[in-house]
Amino acid sequence: xxxxxxxxxxxxxxxxxxxxxxxxxxxxxxxxxxxxxxxxxxxxxxxxxxxxxxxxxxxxxxxxxxxxxxxxxxxxxxxxxxxxxxxxxxxxxxxxxxxxxxxxxxxxxxxxxxxxxxxxxxxxxxxxxxxxxxxxxxxxxxxxxxxxxxxxxxxxxxxxxxxxxxxxxxxxxxxxxxxxxxxxxxxxxxxxxxxxxxxxxxxxxxxxxxxxxxxxxxxxxxxxxxxxxxxxxxxxxxxxxxxxxxxxxxxxxxxxxxxxxxxxxxxxxxxxxxxxxxxxxxxxxxxxxxxxxxxxxxxxxxxxxxxxxxxxxxxxxxxxxxxxxxxxxxxxxxxxxxxxxxxxxxxxxxxxxxxxxxxxxxxxxxxxxxxxxxxxxxxxxxxxxxxxxxxxxxxxxxxxxxxxxxxxxxxxxxxxxxxxxxxx
Amino acid sequence: xxxxxxxxxxxxxxxxxxxxxxxxxxxxxxxxxxxxxxxxxxxxxxxxxxxxxxxxxxxxxxxxxxxxxxxxxxxxxxxxxxxxxxxxxxxxxxxxxxxxxxxxxxxxxxxxxxxxxxxxxxxxxxxxxxxxxxxxxxxxxxxx
Numbered sequence: 134x135x136x137x138x139x140x141x142x143x144x145x146x147x148x149x150x151x152x153x154x155x156x157x158x159x160x161x162x163x164x165x166x167x168x169x170x171x172x173x174x175x176x177x178x179x180x181x182x183x184x185x186x187x188x189x190x191x192x193x194x195x196x197x198x199x200x201x202x203x204x205x206x207x208x209x210x211x212x213x214x215x216x217x218x219x220x221x222x223x224x225x226x227x228x229x230x231x232x233x234x235x236x237x238x239x240x241x242x243x244x245x246x247x248x249x250x251x252x253x254x255x256x257x258x259x260x261x262x263x264x265x266x267x268x269x270x271x272x273x274x275x276x277x278x279x280x281x282x283x284x285x286x287x288x289x290x291x292x293x294x295x296x297x298x299x300x301x302x303x304x305x306x307x308x309x310x311x312x313x314x315x316x317x318x319x320x321x322x323x324x325x326x327x328x329x330x331x332x333x334x335x336x337x338x339x340x341x342x343x344x345x346x347x348x349x350x351x352x353x354x355x356x357x358x359x360x361x362x363x364x365x366x367x368x369x370x371x372x373x374x375x376x377x378x379x380x381x382x383x384x385x386x387x388x389x390x391x392x393x394x395x396x397x398x399x400x401x402x403x404x405x406x407x408x409x410x411x412x413x414x415x416x417x418x419x420x421x422x423x424x425x426x427x428x429x430x431x432x433x434x435x436x437x438x439x440x441x442x443x444x445x446x447x448x449x450x451x452x453x454x455x456x457x458x459x460x461x462x463x464x465x466x467x468x469x470x471x472x473x474x475x476x477x478x479x480x481x482x483x484x485x486x487x488x489x490x491x492x493x494x495x496x497x498x499x500x501x502x503x504x505x506x507x508x509x510x511x512x513x514x515x516x517x518x519x520x521x522x523x524x525x526x527x528x529x530x531x532x533x534x535x536x537x538x539x540x541x542x543x544x545x546x547x548x549x550x551x552x553x554x555x556x557x
Numbered sequence: 558x559x560x561x562x563x564x565x566x567x568x569x570x571x572x573x574x575x576x577x578x579x580x581x582x583x584x585x586x587x588x589x590x591x592x593x594x595x596x597x598x599x600x601x602x603x604x605x606x607x608x609x610x611x612x613x614x615x616x617x618x619x620x621x622x623x624x625x626x627x628x629x630x631x632x633x634x635x636x637x638x639x640x641x642x643x644x645x646x647x648x649x650x651x652x653x654x655x656x657x658x659x660x661x662x663x664x665x666x667x668x669x670x671x672x673x674x675x676x677x678x679x680x681x682x683x684x685x686x687x688x689x690x691x692x693x694x695x696x697x698x699x700x701x
Contacts (some may be wrong), residue, residue: 158663165575165669180634187599187638203637206664281630298656301633318656355590356627356655385590385627385655430607494611504595517593526595526629529605 134163134313135170143311153216154207155307159315162304168315176278177220177311178265178285179204179305181252184226184245190423192244196251204306213255218312220305221248221258221265223282224445226506228498235501235508257309262474264374264445266293269476273398277320279308283387284378284522291374292373292386294396296320297388319388324404325397327360327390329353332413335421338366340375341539344521347376347557348382349424351384353414359409360390360404362413367392372448378444379521425556428524431534435466437513439547440527441540442472443502443520450540455486456493457544463494464550468510475499495547504530517552519543560624568680568698570673572650574691575659578668581688583648584681584698585619587611590653593661594631602644621646622677626657636661648689650677650696670696 142148144156158170183199185194195211201207225245228235232242237388249259260268263282272278272295280286289295296416298318300308308314318324331353337346343366359476366372368391380386390397390404399406441454451473463469473491474479478499481487487497503509504526509516517536518524524537538546538554546553589610591597596606602617617639628634639645649669651658662669668691677696681687686699 161663162660165663166654166656167573180631187641202641203634206637283628283630286630299630300656300662301630301660303633303637304656315656356625356653369661382628457693482685529607530595 134160134168140171140313144409149214150211151205152310154201154205154211155310156223158206158303158307159311159313163315163317167314168317168370170316171313172316172320173312174276174277174279174308174314175218175246176270176272176276177216177218177305177309178223178270178278178280178282179220179300179309180223180281180302181257182222182225182245183248184241186241189232189241190338190532192248196248200306204302206303214310216256216309217259220256220308220309221260221270223260223265223285224254224263224502224505225261225500228500231496231498234509235506237506237508248444260474260476262445262501264474265447267447267477269472277314279305279314281305283381284374286387287377287381287389290319291377291390291395295371305399325388326358326408327404328357328408328411329359330401330411330413331359332415333361333363334415334417337364339539340372341519343372343376344379345421345424345428347379348383348428348521348525349416349420350385350389351380351382354384354386356385356387358388358390360392360398362400362401364391364394371450374444375520382522382525398452410433422556428521428537429556430524430528431515431536431552433515433534434552436515436517436546436550436552437467438510439469439543440503440518440520441469441543443504443523443542446471446473446477448477450480451477452484453485453540454544455489457541458493458495459489461493461548463547467547467550469495469547470498470503471495472498472502503527507531509533515552516544517543517554558652560679566612568675570675570677570680570696570698571686572670572673572694572696574694575669576662576667577583577669577692578607579688579690579692580620580648580668581686583618583620584683584685584687585611585614585616586678586681586683587621587623588678590624592628593626593633593635593657594629596628597635599638599689600642600644602639614648617644618647620650620689622650622681625651625653626655630657631662632657633660636665648687648691650681650689652677670694
């Protein structure tokens, strides 16, 4: 790889031991990719928090050792300085207020608090959500970013027109300390054209339907870039958030183009650029129904746990859940957890939504989700969720049965204590 | 004539080093991509994704032959934990380059190779003995 003088100086230790380890990792990673150079970034979103049982042993030594090993892949412990560029923490494993309800060991919750103090001192913004774009980190068109979190990456690339690959814990650690990331993949404009065409021939309207289309898309194109035709819905952040999260779960989609909706391609011609336009993959009524059915990994209807808010809920989703639960009571045998970023939780509290959800017997959680924490209420056998992503992952992670449906189906089922959703 | 056309017992392929080093072990072949976070158990080194063709099977100590990575950006962190837990594959051979597989291979520090000059899914079967010399860009397959 070709390095600039500044990058070479960092690699040679001229800017401290931590920056040298970070550059060493970026060079090994860039060469593995076949990248020719690095690119500057001033927007990093990563996972730095020490809050899992496997990290605990390493953390007992020092938090510098956690960052050195898990965020820089360094065998030696180096002193971690203040980050070089704006950096935020994504979702964590523990809700600082609800860790007892989660069933988290208080010693781990304490470790998370210590870890947060350590990270805050080094300039890492503790957003603690999978959706930084909902709480103030909104990259602009063309901005080079180094983001983890597949659902955030697909949103940043597609809806905002930013440029980021799906980074990992180590590459975001290295980017935070150097302001560099390999110039490869979706950083390069020539790699951002579509290769697949999906023709939508059935109505896709609410959030759940967008999740199902996303889930279909990931299976159809795997990690390649699709463009869409036939979309007629009025779109929103919430719908595209769920669509992208699903497409990044069933496949590895990191970028899509919806001419007339997303900013990078005003037409199908612009979406495909120099690439040949392939025969369309059709998403019709039969494909929709098969994909809905594919998301159901359950047979028992007695419901133990309902999970809402993956990716983390926006304020209007919190308002809708409060409206659906107003004056109702969740079944005594069923638990409902609603997940939203801490910053949005404050607005939900102030607007009275959290109080309505809690009065109905629900729990409003922040900072985490059941798949990340691997925590569900004790004794849970059957879950339901309004998230195709969570429906994809949680049954495997928590070894439970999982139903998928709309937010209305999930809330009604939580009140009834049994799954009432039907595939239509 | 028929003997000359039969698949030879030993096959050599050339490719590109992703992570240097040498290893030899039994092959485990998956024609499906693998998830990291949510797709594997990093303590056992096994695939846990429902409906996956390797569901419940351990790749620890094997030469893992697969198209590459999919799913969450926790991929590299899980491959990193495989190294720390001693449950990583002995070597990896993959066909589709992504940031997830590149970073995951780097931090697992397992000899890894890609861009081979033959169809690995046709030439390598689970149970074959496979030597990976990533520095030389060589894969030697001994059919079972």
